[in-house]
Amino acid sequence: MCEVDELIEEYNVEDVPPEDLLVGGPLAKKWVTTFAKEPNGMEELTDWFNRYILREIYNDHDRTPPDIHLEREYQVYRNEESIQRHELAADLEGDGINFEEVADVFVSPETVHNHLWN
Numbered sequence: 001m002c003e004v005d006e007l008i009e010e011y012n013v014e015d016v017p018p019e020d021l022l023v024g025g026p027l028a029k030k031w032v033t034t035f036a037k038e039p040n041g042m043e044e045l046t047d048w049f050n051r052y053i054l055r056e057i058y059n060d061h062d063r064t065p066p067d068i069h070l071e072r073e074y075q076v077y078r079n080e081e082s083i084q085r086h087e088l089a090a091d092l093e094g095d096g097i098n099f100e101e102v103a104d105v106f107v108s109p110e111t112v113h114n115h116l117w118n
Contacts, residue, residue, distance in 0.1 A: 004049070004107060004115035011056040013049070028116060046109045050074065057102055063095045077103055 007013065035041035035048075051074050058064060065073065076084045089099035 002115050002118070003111055007049075007053055007105065007107065011053050013052060031116060042109045042113055046107060046112045047074070047078075049112060050106045053105055054102065057097065057105070058095075061095045061097050063092075063097065077106065 001009075031041070031045050035045045038044055051070065054074055054077070055070060058070070073088055076082050076088050079085075085099070092099050092102070
């Protein structure tokens, strides 16, 4: 089982509403229906997947920020040079979430690509 499959199973990505899924599985349908024609489609698909996982981790810890805050926090995770990383890490710690453990869960576009085509 690949890393993406493990995350799909662990975070119930298959429970995503059908309109958010792909052909042959959650990521495949999302790819075909939303991102395949975009120049940066694989990166967009990866971001969608990682944000979904982040939302599930937050839900598991009763942290339910509005989508705009979730997006901002995801961008902090993506930017390793962000000065907001320490602030977010401290805030998450208050909810029992380890910033670095969450960052380690995120997958790369290459990992998603390999999942879809292998």
